[in-house]
Amino acid sequence: MPTIYEVAAAAGVSPATVSRVFNGANVSPEKAEAVRKAAKALAFTPSRTARTLRLQSSEVIALVIPDIENPFFTALARGVEDVARAAGYSVVLCNTDEDHDTELRYLDVALSANMAGVIIAAAGGNSDLSGLIARKCPVVAVDRSPHGVDVDAVIVDHRAGGRAATQALVEQGFQRIACITGPSDVETATQRADGWRDAVTAARPVDERYLRYADFRAEGGAAAMSELLALPEPPDAVFVANDLMSVGALRVLSEHSKLPPATGMAVFGDLPFLPLVPIPITVVHMPARHLGTTAAKLLLERITGDDQPARTIALRNQLTPVN
Amino acid sequence: MPTIYEVAAAAGVSPATVSRVFNGANVSPEKAEAVRKAAKALAFTPSRTARTLRLQSSEVIALVIPDIENPFFTALARGVEDVARAAGYSVVLCNTDEDHDTELRYLDVALSANMAGVIIAAAGGNSDLSGLIARKCPVVAVDRSPHGVDVDAVIVDHRAGGRAATQALVEQGFQRIACITGPSDVETATQRADGWRDAVTAARPVDERYLRYADFRAEGGAAAMSELLALPEPPDAVFVANDLMSVGALRVLSEHSKLPPATGMAVFGDLPFLPLVPIPITVVHMPARHLGTTAAKLLLERITGDDQPARTIALRNQLTPVN
DNA sequence: CTTGATCGTGAAATCGATTTCTGACAAGGT
DNA sequence: ACCTTGTCAGAAATCGATTTCACGATCAAG
Numbered sequence A, B: 001m002p003t004i005y006e007v008a009a010a011a012g013v014s015p016a017t018v019s020r021v022f023n024g025a026n027v028s029p030e031k032a033e034a035v036r037k038a039a040k041a042l043a044f045t046p047s048r049t050a051r052t053l054r055l056q057s058s059e060v061i062a063l064v065i066p067d068i069e070n071p072f073f074t075a076l077a078r079g080v081e082d083v084a085r086a087a088g089y090s091v092v093l094c095n096t097d098e099d100h101d102t103e104l105r106y107l108d109v110a111l112s113a114n115m116a117g118v119i120i121a122a123a124g125g126n127s128d129l130s131g132l133i134a135r136k137c138p139v140v141a142v143d144r145s146p147h148g149v150d151v152d153a154v155i156v157d158h159r160a161g162g163r164a165a166t167q168a169l170v171e172q173g174f175q176r177i178a179c180i181t182g183p184s185d186v187e188t189a190t191q192r193a194d195g196w197r198d199a200v201t202a203a204r205p206v207d208e209r210y211l212r213y214a215d216f217r218a219e220g221g222a223a224a225m226s227e228l229l230a231l232p233e234p235p236d237a238v239f240v241a242n243d244l245m246s247v248g249a250l251r252v253l254s255e256h257s258k259l260p261p262a263t264g265m266a267v268f269g270d271l272p273f274l275p276l277v278p279i280p281i282t283v284v285h286m287p288a289r290h291l292g293t294t295a296a297k298l299l300l301e302r303i304t305g306d307d308q309p310a311r312t313i314a315l316r317n318q319l320t321p322v323n
Numbered sequence C: 001c002t003t004g005a006t007c008g009t010g011a012a013a014t015c016g017a018t019t020t021c022t023g024a025c026a027a028g029g030t
Numbered sequence D: 001a002c003c004t005t006g007t008c009a010g011a012a013a014t015c016g017a018t019t020t021c022a023c024g025a026t027c028a029a030g
Helices: A004-011 A015-023 A029-042 A048-055 A071-086 A100-112 A130-134 A158-171 A187-203 A218-229 A243-255 A288-303 B004-011 B015-023 B029-042 B048-055 B071-086 B100-112 B130-134 B158-171 B187-203 B218-229 B243-255 B288-303
Strands: A060-065 A090-095 A117-120 A139-142 A152-156 A177-181 A211-213 A237-240 A264-268 A282-285 A312-315 A318-320 B060-065 B090-095 B117-120 B139-142 B152-156 B177-181 B211-213 B237-240 B264-268 B282-285 B312-315 B318-320
Touching: A004 A015, A004 A029, A015 A029, A048 B048, A048 B100, A060 A071, A060 A100, A060 A288, A071 A090, A071 A288, A071 B090, A090 A100, A090 B071, A090 B090, A100 A117, A100 A130, A100 B048, A117 A288, A139 A288, A152 A158, A152 A288, A158 A177, A158 A187, A158 A237, A158 A264, A158 A282, A158 A318, A177 A187, A177 A218, A187 A211, A211 A218, A218 A237, A218 A243, A237 A243, A243 A264, A288 A312, B004 B015, B004 B029, B015 B029, B060 B071, B060 B100, B060 B288, B071 B090, B071 B288, B090 B100, B100 B117, B100 B130, B117 B288, B139 B288, B152 B158, B152 B288, B158 B177, B158 B187, B158 B237, B158 B264, B158 B282, B158 B318, B177 B187, B177 B218, B187 B211, B211 B218, B218 B237, B218 B243, B237 B243, B243 B264, B288 B312
Parallel strands: A060 A090, A060 A117, A117 A139, A139 A152, A152 A312, A177 A211, A177 A237, A237 A264, A264 A282, B060 B090, B060 B117, B117 B139, B139 B152, B152 B312, B177 B211, B177 B237, B237 B264, B264 B282
Antiparallel strands: A282 A318, B282 B318
């Protein structure tokens, strides 16, 4: 890797002048030209490492997500990328695999690598953002707003989404509507279940046996569905609180020959393969990409010095009745 | 952010000693203890930026992929991550969105940020790895081996996979087997088609009208399937060369009420939702995760100084006849 | 008791860019 | 002719870690 000194020597100027050429300061046209030629000849690229050390900040933002294999988060990542790239920032994706230690390690990396900011989708439990806050590193939470700390957040109204989905099942005439949601210690899970409860109680008393806490993954959805079908009076419809669990639930229903429309189903989150097979399911679309673009815009504002009090932005879900 | 100097001052030692404590050199127990206490009290984290500048390398590897929303690449990323993390490296994901300029920009970042190495899955056309090679930055290509440059590569045998998939259709008794593959300028696409041709010619002469070049995306698969069905003598089976295109093809078949088993289908690549619906499809599994772990291991070897001539490792696909 | 090997430590150089400081020089106003 | 104002460019400091070098102290071998 050629350095700024070698370019300076080749062009017959000082390193300061080379730096000025690359950063748009006043340099005479002849020297600027000489520098550019020398830089090209040597295939010079300024060291980001040195630049970052000197400036104490870089044009890189960290996006910390819990599961890179979940389409929701990759769509969100695309949104973040679009906005960040347009503003000249690079995005590095950090996959925590739902693990708090890993998450902490990545936040540490973001700090010690002088990254410009962090967008974090913390999956389960509470995340420790105190280090970032203490060091005044810009942070935006996305998908769920963390407990205790006061940071910008971009979320969807999980309760309203759960309510709308369940309401659709009520309107389709189903009588015994169950709910499969995520872990009871994850707020997005309980909020979606609250929405289910809202819509069900409006129609009739809630039977809490119809509420199952699973793990937001396909296997958990399958297990919960099996339990529900084993009840003395099995439900005739189910609201499933995320996309992956619905895959498991559908598999079990298929084994019992009870696929929709025999059983009513509403799902929170997108099912990319749904148009493929003619199964009538009500879907509450998550505006994943939009979540990402909004979070990125907020972060960029913070990076450029905005220091108004923290904001929370709630996006709307869009309901697609049945397909 | 506290620095090593502040820790040194607080502990009553020199910065050199603080560095030695954190890097396992010889330091007396008392001073080491004092340093550790001071570091803890100040919540000191060594600056990776400064460290990287001094050492001219960091424990970060770049994984450059063309489409973060494709499950194949995210599974591959998980494989890379698993191995890298175990070896103490962080992985940053760079999504090129199939764009050559973006790809080049990311490779540039990897170099100028002194990353330890690069794993690249270049989607279309040829990628310019010359910068990395010239700077002796360790590189491993994955999924396809780039033209012209001689680097380590981990690939699957596309031709053999295509042949096996088509062969399965032949054995199921289908007579007119078509092929929908990717763009004709992408090697993985033509190789899979070659496999199809191998298996078909073994049985009877190839009808080239049954070969369609599409775009590796769902829409292209749908369009190609429509064209095939519009032929005077439509095929009774089809080999589809990637997962996303099969989604489109299935949609069209569904509209014509010709879903498998009415039409034979074999697909190159995993279909996560397949267990869900009882459609009999032959699947050639891509060992995506294994591809990632293997590439990461090769890269780590290179990083630790292995400089034997470049290797190419071809993994096997696994065939699942019908489900 | 000497020689020399080893250990612990701090001072200072180093990585490669940016930026302040300073000086040289030219143009313009009185 | 003199002062002001401005532009251009180099020398040197700076960011925060690592590491070489040098030096004193300790300890074992002869």
